[in-house]
């Protein structure tokens with residue numbers, strides 16, 4: 001027995017429209033800067049009796065913050081909920097598009113407060129994918145070279161509590 005069309009899930013889109021019995025449909029969070037996974041893989045399966053399994057994942061709009069600019073040569077990016085505490089289970093990818101092609105230097109002034117553990121294995125953010133994870137509390141100014149016209153910020157928070165206000169990044173070229 002087939003299922004109805006795959007269920008609607010906020011901020012998520014099914015990657016195919018199959019709905020035969022036994023089919024598993026995978027979802028992608030959308031827009032792509034939005035991503036949260038909870039408890040399981042991002043998919044649902046059509047059971048023998050024509051109904052979908054209950055999703056064990058959710059997607060979250062990481063851009064849903066009051067102070068965010070993802071284009072232009074200057075702007076501010078704050079973590080979701082800033083200056084309030086962020087939520088659990090965040091896996092947010094931000095891509096900032098600059099006005100002209102690179103290479104070019106970006107200056108980022110960062111203020112942050114993120115749960116601190118050794119090696120930042122629980123909650124952290126990474127600026128422009130350079131491999132350095134930030135957690136704890138502090139502020140710094142970082143200048144880095146961007147090859148093209150885009151750079152990125154990745155923010156990850158695990159399931160535990162100890163959530164803090166996370167970060168504010170003011171940038172300019």
Ligand SMILES: [Ca+2]
Pocket residue numbers: 115122123157158159160161162163
């Ligand atoms: Ca945490």
